[in-house]
Amino acid sequence: MSNETYRQFDPWRPAPFKEEARKQIVSSHYFNVDHLTLESPQSGRFDRYVLHGNNGDxxxxxxxxxxxxxxxxxxxxxxxxxxxxxxxxxxxxxxxxxxxxxxxxxxxxxxxxxxxxxxxxxxxxxxxxxxxxxxxxxxxxxxxxxxxxxxxxxxxxxxxxxxxxxxxxxxxxxxxxxxxxxxxxxxxxxxxxxxxxxx
The missing domain is CATH 3.90.79.10 (Nucleoside Triphosphate Pyrophosphohydrolase)
Structure with missing residues (x-):
């Protein structure tokens, strides 16, 4: 493993997977939860759950x-x-x-x-x-x-x-x-x- 850096870190480079579907499954005063279905060339289809805060930071x-x-x-x-x-x-x-x-x-x-x-x-x-x-x-x-x-x-x-x-x-x-x-x-x-x- 090398510590050599070839370019500056880029947090906005393209995602390594495609979002296929998103559905909100929890809604509350402070946060919501979405169920995501994603697809990756390496891993195929997979699911994730994402929490989103309401009303800003x-x-x-x-x-x-x-x-x-x-x-x-x-x-x-x-x-x-x-x-x-x-x-x-x-x-x-x-x-x-x-x-x-x-x-x-x-x-x-x-x-x-x-x-x-x-x-x-x-x-x-x-x-x-x-x-x-x-x-x-x-x-x-x-x-x-x-x-x-x-x-x-x-x-x-x-x-x-x-x-x-x-x-x-x-x-x-x-x-x-x-x-x-x-x-x-x-x-x-x-x-x-x-x-x-x-x-």
């Missing part, structure tokens, strides 16, 4: 207090039957709610803060093998504490915990934090995100 908010702490929210996640520590985040409540509006709302509802400034610093595909959903991450600074809203039935006793950047990075390294958007946000912050954006 999902959002995560990396908030940093004036003394350099990050609010992480305790969330109970039904698919994995476990509590997680996550940056505030979620989905638009309507097709007209923009990603930054979601960031403002989720930071207030889940994190218990309002911020003077929001800056989007990255956008990624959550699970490209079966989903077209993107997540946009925002850095929130100039924080003021506000009263949190009720989170919902999944996390009736959720709390917000404050960690320094180094403490949060240790929670990533030791496997306590397992949520992808939170890991990406903390690694970026630990690597100098604030200096990069502000400087």
């Amino acid at each position: 999902s959002v995560g908010v990396l908030a940093v207090t004036s003394d350099g702490q990050i609010p992480l929210v305790e969330q109970y996640r039904i698919p994995t039957h476990r509590w997680t520590l996550e940056i505030p985040g979620g989905h638009a409540s309507s097709p007209t709610e923009r990603a930054q509006d979601v960031a403002v709302r989720k930071l207030r509802e889940e994190g218990g803060y309002e911020a003077k400034e929001f800056v989007q610093f990255t956008r990624f595909i959550e699970e490209p093998s079966f989903s077209s959903q993107y997540t946009a991450l925002f850095l929130a600074t100039g924080l003021t504490p506000v009263e949190r809203s009720v989170i919902g039935p999944e996390s009736p006793r959720s709390d917000v915990r404050l960690y320094t950047v180094d403490e949060a990075m240790e929670l990533v390294n030791n496997g306590t934090i397992v949520d992808a958007k939170t890991i990406i946000a903390i690694v970026r912050l630990h690597g100098g995100l604030l200096k990069h954006i502000k400087g």
Whole structure:
């Protein structure tokens, strides 16, 4: 196997298969699921299922207090039957709610803060093998504490915990934090995100 590169990576080159049929099999508030039938010269016909997020990107908010702490929210996640520590985040409540509006709302509802400034610093595909959903991450600074809203039935006793950047990075390294958007946000912050954006 060679590491030699013959051309720059091209993410938009032609697909190696043809889409023969597509049918929506699940429709919900947050996402839809399509059943695809595809054909490949190498593999013949095969089926795949693709999840599409509704109402634009999902959002995560990396908030940093004036003394350099990050609010992480305790969330109970039904698919994995476990509590997680996550940056505030979620989905638009309507097709007209923009990603930054979601960031403002989720930071207030889940994190218990309002911020003077929001800056989007990255956008990624959550699970490209079966989903077209993107997540946009925002850095929130100039924080003021506000009263949190009720989170919902999944996390009736959720709390917000404050960690320094180094403490949060240790929670990533030791496997306590397992949520992808939170890991990406903390690694970026630990690597100098604030200096990069502000400087």
